């Protein structure tokens with residue numbers, strides 16, 4: 625039983641050693657019980673994920689990171705959410721499918737991976753056929769991700785930083801770059817092995833909705849264009865057009881000025897974003913997504929009001 629992995633938890637680099645099965649909480653703030661804050665159709669992922677119908681998104685509470693600019697603070701800190709058993713999570717998958725979801729999108733489920741793996745297996749046993757997607761900040765051990773080998777069809781990881789200093793100041797995780805790179809490498813390995821081993825063959829259905837593949841995201845932060853370019857360079861040189869890159873400009877400073885970090889107190893400028901997109905194009909990135917128009921708006925952050933949970 626994978627549940628035993630919560631006894632002395634080392635699923636992520638925080639390595640708390642918490643006995644989550646006994647109700648202890650580590651850095652992520654969660655015991656072994658799933659806590660989810662919303663399960664609904666989500667329209668604001670990349671077009672090949674959301675499509676017209678929406679992505680069946682389950683937002684889990686708690687987080688292994690702790691970014692000072694967190695866009696989902698209420699759930700990351702575990703302030704919002706409802707505890708649910710595995711059976712209810714499986715039911716939610718089916719309910720989202722009944723609503724017309726294109727896929728099941730597991731957001732910030734990293735600290736629940738053993739339970740999530742069991743829930744996916746259970747759903748598949750009951751005949752569930754939509755693709756499963758892991759939407760992750762990538763601060764998770766590659767070995768933990770191995771539990772999802774063959775279960776997750778689409779990976780949506782972030783690569784937030786490549787400089788340990790930035791990772792330390794903004795997410796209290798100076799080892800983030802090495803951990804996230806190894807995590808992404810494991811995701812690529814899994815998807816390659818499902819395609820015969822050499823290369824990921826990204827699969828779309830007749831409506832252009834991704835069925836298998838990886839989209840690596842980077843949220844551009846104000847004043848961090850140089851680091852963003854180094855991230856794009858790293859990913860393109862390592863994986864070429866085998867992966868999709870999604871370069872995002874939707875960073876939103878907290879509404880309350882008291883919560884703002886001085887270096888991150890503004891939105892990304894048009895010039896900063898254009899510079900990053902231009903650089904990616906010059907490098908030769910073709911499999912990419914960019915954002916258009918005014919996306920840095922709190923209305924793109926859903927209400928974590930327990931809908932669908």
Ligand code: SF4
Nearest residue numbers: 633636639640650652
């Ligand atoms: S998953 Fe949570 S309890 Fe486990 S090591 Fe990471 S932060 Fe600690």
